[in-house]
Amino acid sequence: MLKNIIFYILSIILLASCSSISNTVVEVGEGWANNSINTVIFRKNAITSNSTHQFLAYYDENGKMIIAKRKLNSSNFDLSHSDFTGNTKDAHNAISIALDGNNKLHASWDHHDNPLNYAIGIAALSTQLGDKQNMTGKDENKLSYPQFYNLKNGNLFFLYRSGQSGKGKLVSKLYNIENQQWEDLHDNLIDGEGERNAYWQACVDREGTIHLSWVWRDSWDVATNHDMAYARSKDGGKTWQRSNGQQYNLPITASSAEYAWEIPQKSELINQTSMTADKNGNPYIVTYWTEDHKTNYQIIYLEEGKWKHENTNFRNSSFQLGGGGTKKIPISRPEILLKETQDKPMFYLLFRDAERGNKISMAYNKIGSKKSWNVIDLTKVSVGEWEPNYDLELWKREKKLHVFAQKVYQIDGEGVATVKPTMIRVLEIKNLPLK
Template sequence: MKRTSHVNSGTSYGKNIPVTVLALWCAMISFSQEVVRETMVGKGWAGNSVNAVIFRKNSVVSYKNMQFTGYYDEGGVLTLAMRKLKDTVWTVRKTVYKGKVSDAHNTISMAIDGDGYLHVSWDHHNTPLRYARSLRPLDLELGAEQPMTGAEEAKVTYPEFYNLPGGDLLFFYRSGSSGRGNMVVNRYDTKHKVWKPLHRNLIDGEEERSAYWQACVDDEGVIHLSWVWRETWDVASNHDLCYARSYDGGKSWEKSTGEKYGLPIREATAEYAWRVPENSGLINQTSMTSDSRGNPYIATYWNSGAVTQYQVVYLQNGTWKKQATGFRKVPFRLGGGGTKKIPLSRPQLLLAEKKGDTDLYLIFRDEERGNKVSLAGIKAGSRETWSVSDLSSSSVGQWEPSYDTQLWRDRGELHLFVQDVSQEDGEGLTEKAATDIRVLEISGF
C-alpha cells in the first residue's frame, strides 16, 4: 500500500486534535507527519441515524483525483456532492429522488465503476430495489431508476457496492425479512454496462434465520465475506462468526482451508471463525479487511465478562485468533428489534503494515468517551494495552463510522463521513434539526 504525507490547509477538527493524534500514532508506529482537517459538504437530515450507519457501502468514494459523497438533506432528498480531492469546497446537487428517512435502515450506498460512472442505491427496508447510474462519468446527474437483473428485487434491504480490480462492481443485498432473508449477489460488467446475477441465494437462512454480513475485496481481488446468524428479529439472537472467500469474482466460494463450499451456504456447512452463543451481545454488520498476505480480519463486539468489548478475529497461519480490547468499562444489554440506540457504535477496522508488523486500528464512537469520533490502536498479536484517543472535540451523537475505502487502499489516507445525528430506539425519531455533513481527513500514514 502506498504511503504518503501531505500538509493540507483547511479547518482543523478541534483545536488541539492534530497534536493529540500525532502523539497517539507515533506511540504505536513511526509515522512521519499526521494532519487532520475537515471539509463541510452541506446540511443533512439528523432526526435519526440514516445518514450515518456503518453499513453504508459506501458513503464516500474516490476515482482518480475526484471524490463523491451522498446524503439525505433536511427534507429527505437524495443529495450528491463532488470535489477534487485537494479542494475544500464541494459541488452539491439535489437529485429528483427522495428516501423514507424516518427508517434508519434506508441508507444510501454508492460506488464508481472503472469508467467513472457513479452508481447509487437508496431507500430500502424490505422494499423494491431503487437504483440509478450517472448519465456521464464523474457527474452528479443521475439517470432514471432502473432494475439490475429483474430477479429477487421486490424485498431489498442493506444494499452494498464493492469495487473489483479491473473496474467491475459487486452488489450485495438481503432479499427477504429479518430472520428469514437470503443473500443476493450481482456483478456489474463495466465493458457492456450491464448487471448480471451471480447468486440469488448465496447464504441461505432456510426460512429459519438470516445472515448479517460484512465483506471486503483485497488487493489481489479476493473477496472476503464474514457474517453472523440471526435466528429472529431480535438482535439478541445473533450468534457465531462465519467466513467464506472467493478467488473468481464471487462465482465460487471456499473456506479458509481451501475446501469448496456447496452453494448456497447454510448453517450446517458454514466455516465458523469464532463461536459466540446467542444472548452474548454480539452485534451484526460491522467491518472487515485483509492484510497483504490475504489474511482476513473481522471487527465486532460482544460481551466479555460483564462488559461489552470490541473484538478482532483474524486468520494467521491457517488458525483463527482473537484480539480483545478491554478498554470499555460500562455494561449494557443488546436486545430487541429495529434500529437500536446503542451507547457505542459498530467499529471500522483498518490495518497498517510495516516491516512485517501489522497495526490494528478501530474507529468508533462510545458514550463512555462523550460520543466523540475515537481511534484505538495496537500491534496485532500484542498483549499490550490498546492506545485510545479522540479525533473530535465534541459529540457526534449516534454516528457510526464509514470511510472512503478506495482512497485508503490507494493512498493510505483516511477520509471519514461524519455527521452529528440522533437515534431513538426501535426506529424512533427526534426533532433534531439538520446538521453539517463533514468529511474528516487524516493523512500522513
C-alpha cells in the same frame, strides 16, 4: 456572528489528543439528523473516490438525496440535488454509492424490505443520475442493505438481503464495465432456510479476493445474533470456498458454514460491522460482544490457517443488546483498517463510545502485541449516534483516511428526533501512528 460561531465549532473539532495526528475538516452541506440514516455503518459506500475526484451522498432535511463531488485536495464540494427521495424516518434506508471502472457513479437507496431503488450516472464523473432502473429484474422486490464493492478489474460486486430479519437470504450480482450490464451471480448465496438470516460484512483484498463473514440471527430480536462464519471468493463472486480452499456447495447454510468463532446468543453480539485483509490475504473481522462482564471490540482473524481472537479490552462497561429496529447503543459498530509495516501491520479501529463522550475515536495496536490498545479522540465534540464510514478506495490507493462525519440523533427502536439539520463534514486524518 454566525461566521464566528462556525469558526469556533470547526476549531474545537480539530484533534488535540495526540500530537502526531492532525485533522483537516471540510464542510459539505447540512443533512437530516433526526436519526442515524446518513451515518449507519452498512452504507457501502457513504464516500468514495477515484484518483482525481471524491463523491459522497446523503439525505437533506427534506429526505432528498444529495450527491456531492470535489476534486481531491480541494476544500469545496459541489452539491447536486437529485430527483430521488428516501423514507428518512427509517434509519435502515441509507444511500450506498460506488464508482465503477469507467468512473460512472452507481447509487442505491431507500431500502428496508422493499423493491430495488437504483440509478447510474449519466456520464463519467457526473453527479446527475439517470432514471431509476432494474439491475437484472430477478429477486429485486424485497431488498435491504444494498452494498457495492469495487473489484480489481473495475467491475462492481453487489450484495443485498432478500427477505426479512430472521428469515432471509443473501443475493449477489455483478456489474460488467465492458458491456455495462448487470448479471445475476447467486440468487441465494447464503440461505437462512426460513429460520434465520445472515448479517454480513465483506472486503476485497489487494489480489482481488472477496472475503465475506457473517453472524446468524434467528429472529427479529438482535439478542439472537450468534456465531461468526466465513467464506471467500477468488473469482469475483462466482464460486466460494472455506479458508482452507475447500469449495462450498451453494447455497451456504448454517450446517455447511465454516465458523471462524463460536459466539452464543445473548452475548451482546452486534451485526453488520467490518473486515479487512492483510497483504497475504489473511482476513480480520471486527465486531463487539460481552466477555468477562465487559462489552468490548473483538477481532477475529486468520493466522497460519488457524482462526484466532483478540479482545481489545479497552472498554470498562457493559450493556444489554436486545429488541428490534435501529437501536440507540452506547457504542457504534466499528470500522477496521490496517497499514503494513516492516513487521506486523498496524490496525486502526474507528468508533464512537459514550464512555468517551460520543466523540469520533480511534484505537490502534498490532494484533498479538503484548501492549495495550492505544485510544485517542479525533474530535472534541460529540457526534451523537454517528457510526463510521470512510473512503475505502482512497485508503486502498494512497493510505489517506477521509472519514464521513455528522452529528446525528437516534431514538431507540426506530424513533425519530426533532432537531435541526446538521453539517456533513469530511475529516481528513493525517499522520497515523505506526508504533
